[in-house]
Structure formats: C-alpha cells, structure tokens
Amino acid sequence: AQRVTQPEKLLSVFKGAPVELKCNYSYSGSPELFWYVQYSRQRLQLLLRHISRESIKGFTADLNKGETSFHLKKPFAQEEDSAMYYCALEGSNYKLTFGKGTLLTVNP
Amino acid sequence: DVKVTQSSRYLVKRTGEKVFLECVQDMDHENMFWYRQDPGLGLRLIYFSYDVKMKEKGDIPEGYSVSREKKERFSLILESASTNQTSMYLCASETGGGPTGYEQYFGPGTRLTVT
Numbered sequence: 001a002q003r004v005t006q007p008e009k010l011l012s013v014f015k016g017a018p019v020e021l022k023c024n025y026s027y028s029g030s031p032e033l034f035w036y037v038q039y040s041r042q043r044l045q046l047l048l049r050h051i052s053r054e055s056i057k058g059f060t061a062d063l064n065k066g067e068t069s070f071h072l073k074k075p076f077a078q079e080e081d082s083a084m085y086y087c088a089l090e091g092s093n094y095k096l097t098f099g100k101g102t103l104l105t106v107n108p
Numbered sequence: 109d110v111k112v113t114q115s116s117r118y119l120v121k122r123t124g125e126k127v128f129l130e131c132v133q134d135m136d137h138e139n140m141f142w143y144r145q146d147p148g149l150g151l152r153l154i155y156f157s158y159d160v161k162m163k164e165k166g167d168i169p170e171g172y173s174v175s176r177e178k179k180e181r182f183s184l185i186l187e188s189a190s191t192n193q194t195s196m197y198l199c200a201s202e203t204g205g206g207p208t209g210y211e212q213y214f215g216p217g218t219r220l221t222v223t
Contacts, residue, residue, distance in 0.1 A: 009148065032210060044151075044198065044214040086150060090210055094139050094158055094202065095166065100150035 002027045002091045006099035013077050014107050021072040021102050023061075023087030032090040033070040035061055036098070039083045047072075047085070057081070077106045111135070112215040114199055120221045127186040129218050131199030139202035140182035141212065142166075142174065144195040151198065157182055189222045196220075 003026040013019050025031060035047040048056045050063040050070060061072045070087060087099040115130035133140065141156040143166075153166030155174040163174050171193060175183040182201075186193055196219050200212040 006150075034211075036212075043216050044200075046211050049211070093164070094156065094210075095153060095164075096141070096212060097153070097167075098143075098151040100148060 002031075002089050002095075002097045004087050004089050004097050004099035006085075006087055006102050008102045009100070010103050010105070012105045012107060015079055016076050019074050019077040019081070019104065019106075021085050021087075021104065023070045023072065023099060025068050025070065025087075025089050027068075027089055027091060029092055031063075033061075033063055034088045034090070034096075035059070035070075035072050036086045036088055037083050038086070044086070077104075079106045079108055082106045112199060112201055112213050114197075114215040114218050116218050117216060118219050118221075120223065121186075121189050122223055123190060125186075125189050125222075127189050127220065127222075129184040129186075129197055129199075129220070131182045131184070131201075131215055132180055133182075133201035133213070134180065135201065135203075135213070136179065137201035137203060137213075138179070140176065141200040141202070142172075142182065142184045143198045143200065144168070145198055145217070146195050154184065186220075189220075191222050194220060194222045 005024045033050040037047040038044045059074045086101045090096045111134045139158050142154045143151040157163045157176040173185045196217050199215040202212045
C-alpha cells in the first residue's frame with residue numbers, strides 16, 4: 001500500500017521567513033513524488049516533481065529515501081505563496097496518492 | 109495549454125437522484141482520474157481509466173461508477189446520490205512518463221451539494 005503523510009494541517013509564517021512543508025511517504029517500490037499547489041479560486045496544479053530536480057517559484061524538495069521524506073522548502077516566503085499544498089506519490093499503476101494537504105499562510 | 113473542462117462548476121441534487129459529472133480533456137491523454145476533495149481529508153481517488161472502456165477502482169469507489177466511451181471524455185456517475193456525497197469533485201488527465209515524469213492536469217472542479 002502507498003501512503004502519504006503531511007503532519008501539519010496549517011502552517012503560518014511571516015513574509016521573508018523560511019518555510020518547510022513536511023511530507024513523509026510509505027511505499028515499497030521506487031516512488032515518483034510530487035508537490036501540487038492550489039491557490040485561492042484556482043485549479044490544482046503541479047508545483048514540482050522530484051525526478052526533474054527543478055526549483056519552481058523558489059521552492060525545492062529533496063527526496064530522502066532513508067527518512068522516506070520529500071519536504072518542500074523555500075528560504076524566503078512571499079505572501080503570494082499562501083495556498084494549499086499537497087504532497088503526492090505515484091506508484092506503479094498510475095495511481096496518485098495525495099496527502100491531506102497543508103494550508104500555508106504567509107503573513108505580511 | 110492542456111485544457112481539462114468539467115461540465116458544471118456548481119450542482120445541487122436531491123437524495124436518490126442519478127447524477128452525471130462530465131470531464132473532457134483536449135490533449136489526447138490516455139489516463140484520466142476522478143477525485144473528491146474534502147477539507148481535512150485531501151484528495152481521494154474514486155476511479156481512474158488508462159484507456160477507452162477501461163476503468164480501475166480507486167480508494168473510495170463505493171456509490172460511484174464511471175464511463176469512458178471516448179478517449180477525451182470520462183464521466184462519473186452517482187447512481188443514487190446521498191448527502192455524504194456532497195463534495196468537490198476534481199477530474200484530471202495525465203501525460204505519459206518519460207524523463208520528466210508524469211504530470212496530472214486538473215479541471216476546475218464541480219461542487220456538488222446533495223440535499
């Protein structure tokens with residue numbers, strides 16, 4: 001079975017502060033991991049995926065197989081980063097399993 | 109730009125009614141998905157399809173069925189709507205794999221209220 005855990009439902013930081021959204025996973029094979037984001041009144045969209053090792057909007061995420069984690073980080077949060085963030089894992093059968101999400105609020 | 113459209117943004121139905129939610133994608137994607145999104149529960153997979161006329165159960169298929177007669181269209185059917193099916197329903201379609209991996213493209217969602 002594949003499972004994704006996001007331990008924080010809510011996360012609140014001030015503008016300019018570092019932010020880390022936690023994600024842990026459980027999967028017996030080699031996982032494909034993603035972060036999806038949903039801004040207010042917008043559709044859910046891909047933020048980044050571990051396989052491409054890219055940085056999007058200043059966010060990065062490193063896959064740590066030893067700790068089975070894929071935490072999302074940004075050194076300096078901006079107000080426009082306020083959104084719902086979902087960590088997701090894709091297994092071998094196209095099935096994407098999402099975490100329950102973390103609502104990030106960046107205060108001015 | 110990938111376009112995933114859903115037939116309704118808001119829908120209000122009565123208990124016991126049969127409900128059809130339609131999803132259309134224009135990128136010739138083979139894989140399509142239906143999720144429901146509930147506060148505190150995240151997204152949960154209802155059904156998915158990886159080809160025309162093919163379907164697979166997701167994590168919460170009870171009370172739902174699906175239809176995929178054409179590649180671009182994936183329908184979610186609530187045979188007899190109940191109040192616990194009040195939710196936001198999201199459709200998604202998926203690119204193939206390759207070096208940059210998979211990506212799901214989501215529709216705007218249908219907020220269904222069952223009274």
